[in-house]
Amino acid sequence: MGQIMEEKPYLIVGQGLAGSLLGYELLKACKKVLLVDPNEANTSSKVAAGLYNPITGKKMQKTWLADTLFPFLEHYYSEVEQTLGIRALFPMGIYRPFLSLEEQNDWMGRSAETSYQAYLKEVSTHSADIPQLKDPLGGLHLQKAGYVHLPRLLAAFRHYFLERNSLETGHFQEESLHTAQGIQYKNQDFEALIYCNGTAAQSHPLWHWLPFRPVKGEVLEAKATQTLPYVINRGVFILPTEEQTWRIGATYQWKDLNDRPTEAAKEELLQKMQEIWTGEIQIINHRAGVRPATVDRRPILGKHPERTGVYLFNGLGTKGVSLAPYFANQMAQHLLIGTQIPHEVSIERFFSLYFPSKASL
Numbered sequence: 001m002g003q004i005m006e007e008k009p010y011l012i013v014g015q016g017l018a019g020s021l022l023g024y025e026l027l028k029a030c031k032k033v034l035l036v037d038p039n040e041a042n043t044s045s046k047v048a049a050g051l052y053n054p055i056t057g058k059k060m061q062k063t064w065l066a067d068t069l070f071p072f073l074e075h076y077y078s079e080v081e082q083t084l085g086i087r088a089l090f091p092m093g094i095y096r097p098f099l100s101l102e103e104q105n106d107w108m109g110r111s112a113e114t115s116y117q118a119y120l121k122e123v124s125t126h127s128a129d130i131p132q133l134k135d136p137l138g139g140l141h142l143q144k145a146g147y148v149h150l151p152r153l154l155a156a157f158r159h160y161f162l163e164r165n166s167l168e169t170g171h172f173q174e175e176s177l178h179t180a181q182g183i184q185y186k187n188q189d190f191e192a193l194i195y196c197n198g199t200a201a202q203s204h205p206l207w208h209w210l211p212f213r214p215v216k217g218e219v220l221e222a223k224a225t226q227t228l229p230y231v232i233n234r235g236v237f238i239l240p241t242e243e244q245t246w247r248i249g250a251t252y253q254w255k256d257l258n259d260r261p262t263e264a265a266k267e268e269l270l271q272k273m274q275e276i277w278t279g280e281i282q283i284i285n286h287r288a289g290v291r292p293a294t295v296d297r298r299p300i301l302g303k304h305p306e307r308t309g310v311y312l313f314n315g316l317g318t319k320g321v322s323l324a325p326y327f328a329n330q331m332a333q334h335l336l337i338g339t340q341i342p343h344e345v346s347i348e349r350f351f352s353l354y355f356p357s358k359a360s361l
Ligand SMILES: Cc1cc2nc3c(=O)[nH]c(=O)nc-3n(C[C@H](O)[C@H](O)[C@H](O)COP(=O)(O)OP(=O)(O)OC[C@H]3O[C@@H](n4cnc5c(N)ncnc54)[C@H](O)[C@@H]3O)c2cc1C
Pocket: 013, 014, 015, 016, 017, 018, 019, 036, 037, 038, 039, 040, 043, 044, 045, 046, 047, 048, 049, 050, 051, 052, 170, 171, 172, 196, 197, 198, 199, 200, 216, 217, 218, 219, 249, 250, 251, 288, 289, 290, 291, 292, 313, 314, 315, 316, 317, 318, 319, 320, 321, 322
């Protein structure tokens, strides 16, 4: 009688949004998984406001890959909610007050463009009549937007993985890893090792050569003084949560990359609030974290240039909520059946940095 070989599990470093969704994808495919994560408080995923917004930036452009990512993500998080038995997805419009008549005119024109139509609900030329909101020229109403309650989602995933013996609490112990003949960790064999370690990758011996560009961000939490029907977003966002609070954010800071909240960021957010809001703000919390961003603002997926069985899924940057579902799925398909990772997000686009002598040949 032939011996039945037991399938080896996948080993994942980090249970942030990237690691959680990748672990979920692999378990869904009936694979075994072990995640290792210290369950620390101020990780990017736990501090994040959780917004997903199809039209962003100073120039208000459709975000990269929006037509692919946005139809995918709401369906995806709904399925996750059902699996975990929680509510974490809150679809909600976004309202952007106009600051000038030029801007109002510009959007009247752009609203006719078919490529924007899926995301534009209305271009309004009169105030939304929200007490204390300054919007005399009306504003832009966006749809297919909302937020994901990431702390709740991650806590539920943690429970889900623990129940399945798929999570070890603590830091990954590099000294217990051997990669000479397959992946061995603490004397157990694994199919592959995937680092979903967020900003820690920047100082990791296997990944430090990649062009990460982490961005610190700070978010305030304030008592809700009224019910808002949507997110308000103009220089600063006011996101009304289920818990009758508002999340106000966020700052972008490329120096002092730590998770300590600062007075300067609080001042910056409150000043921006004054431009759109006349009411008092009662702050009840203030948090900071560092986003795992990259120089070209695209995620990084794929295998280490030299180490067999060692992978990275990282670089979700400022938009993890909208990027993670689609790319966790792609990463899983790559691991499971070898589906090719698109060059735009593949780690291979940076291989010349790892092999500089070959690049100059
Ligand atoms: C202030 C702020 C606001 C944000 N707002 C939004 C928003 O509104 N919308 C949006 O889409 N995105 C937002 N983001 C970005 C979002 O948080 C990220 O894109 C995403 O959560 C990154 O997920 P990740 O899993 O890659 O990283 P992380 O959440 O950082 O997870 C990495 C995990 O790896 C673990 N880890 C690291 N080293 C080790 C080790 N040696 N051993 C074991 N585990 C390890 C960490 O503890 C952590 O749990 C915001 C971020 C910040 C800071």
